[in-house]
Amino acid sequence: MNIRIERAKNLKEKPEGALGFGKNFTDHMFVMDWSRDKGWYDERIIPYGPMVIDPVAMVLHYAQETFEGLKAYMGKDDNVYLFRPEMNARRFANSNRRMCMPEVPEDMFIEAISEIVKVEKSWIPTGEGESLYIRPFMYANQSGLGVDEADSYRFMIVLCPVGAYYPQGVNPVKIYVEDELTRTTVGGTGFVKCGGNYAGSLAGQVKAQKLGYTQVLWLDGVHRKYVEEVGSMNAMFLVNDTVITAPIEGTVLAGVTRDSIISLLKSWGYKVEERKIEIDELIEKGKSGELKEAWGTGTAAVISPIGELFYKGDKVEINDFETGELTKKLYDTLTGIQWGNIEDKYNWRKIVK
Numbered sequence: 001m002n003i004r005i006e007r008a009k010n011l012k013e014k015p016e017g018a019l020g021f022g023k024n025f026t027d028h029m030f031v032m033d034w035s036r037d038k039g040w041y042d043e044r045i046i047p048y049g050p051m052v053i054d055p056v057a058m059v060l061h062y063a064q065e066t067f068e069g070l071k072a073y074m075g076k077d078d079n080v081y082l083f084r085p086e087m088n089a090r091r092f093a094n095s096n097r098r099m100c101m102p103e104v105p106e107d108m109f110i111e112a113i114s115e116i117v118k119v120e121k122s123w124i125p126t127g128e129g130e131s132l133y134i135r136p137f138m139y140a141n142q143s144g145l146g147v148d149e150a151d152s153y154r155f156m157i158v159l160c161p162v163g164a165y166y167p168q169g170v171n172p173v174k175i176y177v178e179d180e181l182t183r184t185t186v187g188g189t190g191f192v193k194c195g196g197n198y199a200g201s202l203a204g205q206v207k208a209q210k211l212g213y214t215q216v217l218w219l220d221g222v223h224r225k226y227v228e229e230v231g232s233m234n235a236m237f238l239v240n241d242t243v244i245t246a247p248i249e250g251t252v253l254a255g256v257t258r259d260s261i262i263s264l265l266k267s268w269g270y271k272v273e274e275r276k277i278e279i280d281e282l283i284e285k286g287k288s289g290e291l292k293e294a295w296g297t298g299t300a301a302v303i304s305p306i307g308e309l310f311y312k313g314d315k316v317e318i319n320d321f322e323t324g325e326l327t328k329k330l331y332d333t334l335t336g337i338q339w340g341n342i343e344d345k346y347n348w349r350k351i352v353k
């Protein structure tokens with residue numbers, strides 16, 4: 001790629017104190033356009049700022065939009081690390097195929113991320129658990145109201161320094177199991193990282209929050225019986241000595257953190273079952289004490305302990321609402337690898353050069 005760089009004239013103040021998630025954005029952004037005639041063109045890094053968008057840009061009406069999420073970590077050795085960016089590139093391509101959008105080739109995707117991260121290196125925060133969140137996304141910017149695939153798209157990357165995703169930090173969250181609304185069914189877009197999935201999930205989230213819960217655990221869209229995902233993260237359950245998580249069969253997002261945690265667990269000798277689990281069974285295991293620990297996995301959320309499940313009036317507290325031993329070990333190991341503090345046996349870390 002031949003990326004043109006236009007530097008911002010006025011640089012922003014870096015945020016101080018707790019960073020939270022998705023609040024502050026860096027000085028520059030990556031932009032690249034696509035048309036059916038030209039393919040990808042005009043790749044550029046320009047000052048971060050609002051964009052002009054036609055009122056009938058197709059994305060505003062029919063939601064043709066996809067995105068990704070990954071992070072850059074500042075190692076103690078002053079290297080900047082990415083974590084398995086090729087997995088994000090492949091998932092982005094899968095999402096774009098399902099949404100009839102153009103693919104960004106893996107090497108271009110990683111080069112664009114590396115270049116913008118290099119420009120914004122001074123924005124990578126160095127506090128405990130802090131990183132630079134990378135949000136690549138694409139949308140249909142062709143004007144028109146006919147429902148069809150578009151002839152032009154824009155791909156962009158914005159960056160934001162982040163700390164913990166949930167206000168609770170790395171402490172247990174309370175999860176509401178949604179038994180009325182559904183998120184997706186097989187054949188739909190559940191496995192796709194597209195804005196529409198998240199828009200559709202907001203009613204559940206708002207309902208849960210009103211009742212004092214942080215997030216929603218979604219059940220399958222046909223029977224409302226099998227546990228799927230939490231929307232902002234995949235969910236895992238330690239039942240006795242087996243870890244159970246929903247299978248990737250079209251409705252659940254193929255999480256990069258999910259995949260990494262499964263590898264770690266297997267390497268430690270845990271039995272991992274990627275299978276359907278009924279919510280009734282899970283609640284029973286919770287009541288009998290066989291549900292020892294539960295946690296969510298995600299790029300933004302990292303490993304987030306689940307301390308309580310609420311389902312149809314039944315409350316189940318997990319591990320006395322404390323972060324479990326295995327949850328903690330997974331968090332420490334994963335973040336140790338991501339920040340370059342422990343050996344990376346799997347070659348997951350990539351130095352940004």
Ligand code: COI
Pocket residue numbers: 068069070231232233298299300301
């Ligand atoms: C991520 O973990 O990167 C996500 O995209 C989840 C959420 C912030 C939408």
